[in-house]
Amino acid sequence: MASKYSYLDLVDQVDTFPNAATHPVAFAEKTAPYSRFVYLSHTIGYIIPIVLDALKDTTLSGDWWEIKPGVVSLKGDTVEERTRNIDETTRRWREANRFEVLSGWRNEKYTVYAPKSTPCFHMERCATPLFGVLTYGSHMTVYIPATATTPMRIWVPRRAAGKATYPSMLDNTVAGGMGDGIDPFECIVKEAGEEASFSESYVRQHAKAVGFVSYFYVRHEEAGGEVGLLQPEVEYCYDMIVGEDGPIPKPFDGEVAEHILMTVEEVEANLRARKFKPNCAAVMLDFFVRHGILREDNDKDFLEIYSRLHRRHEFPTR
Structure with missing residues (x-):
């Protein structure tokens, strides 16, 4: 049976480099x-x-x-x-x-x-x-809102088994790195078509910017390549509502094996079993905070979780 991890454990998994502001001794020892x-x-x-x-x-x-x-x-x-x-x-x-x-x-x-x-x-x-330079990406959570008779449900993709990094793990509905010359929203529009077959017009009309998450990741074996490489990141976050009758995300470019419509409880269970790619778990926790699912009254580590999902980096930013 899979271990049950806390949400703070998931933050520890992705924000693994000591913060100079909050842990100066650990930071000095790490960077020595x-x-x-x-x-x-x-x-x-x-x-x-x-x-x-x-x-x-x-x-x-x-x-x-x-x-x-x-x-x-x-x-x-x-x-x-x-x-x-x-x-x-x-x-x-x-x-x-x-x-x-x-x-x-x-x-x-x-x-x-x-x-x-x-x-x-x-x-x-x-x-x-x-x-160890700062990089950027855009992630979008696509969901069907709760109604009087149905709970909120979230579209969750499973990464293709042949992916070099985090194969077969769960991901955010749409996600991609921001290459040179592209802004966060245009990145989401591009990735939404390539990964989920969403039309450009629908995404431009319905995707909403909701902030960002930031963290400093020390790469694990699942990331591919050498263990211990340094990866500070900022991920711009978007939400997009779809109705009961669609549109439905569909794999297009081979990066995704399938899209699964999950209840919040199913997403929570998969998070706690560490089935999500680490930075995608961070984005999902931010979604939970914004939608009142993760709160100070139901998780004793709420303040630390929230503050570490929005880490201030020591590097110049875009």
Whole structure:
């Protein structure tokens, strides 16, 4: 029989890096062996020892990187130069099979910002955990509201068994990473068509922005690639109501095996059995808070759960 996890356990699963503001001693101990990844006066990530060793070994790395005790910076006077330098670095690692995580190469660029709202460089999506930089995504929960005679129900997809990361786990109805040049809402519109076959017009009319969740994840084995890589993230959240007669989400691009219409009780049971992908569990808990399902009077850890689902990152943001 599956273990029954608390909701705080689910937060612990995804927000696993000590927070400097609330746990300064644990943060100092965790980061002691790491190098700060910096641009000007900004910390934009953390680099763990195996990645630092790879940077030192990379041919011509002196042309692309400045490495000092405890601090690493990317050379280049322009966004284009910095982008080229980090791209050349990670491509050489990929060709040499230096890191397993790079086997997921997608030719999809993410933007790293520094200062705030200012692009510093663009880099391959799957390489971002090697540098501990902040990334972004959009997630949407699609549900049928409760009526006088029927309870609320939520459309929950099961990830395809062939997925490289978190195969066969439960997910949010629609979710995707925000590649370079796309904003949160356009990301949701795109992913809703690709993952769930929702029409663009319906999503544009009915999807509602409801905030975000943020956390600092230390990657587990299920994430694919090396264990212990650093992945701070912000996920923009959306809700979308559908009626009893649809529209019904349907798999389209092979990323999803099926969509299951669950009651809140069924979702809760699957959450507590840790059947959800970790960051999707966080998004679902945020949905529960906003809809009055998870409250201060029914979970003693409510304040910690809520505050850690909205972590303030120490990095410049978009």
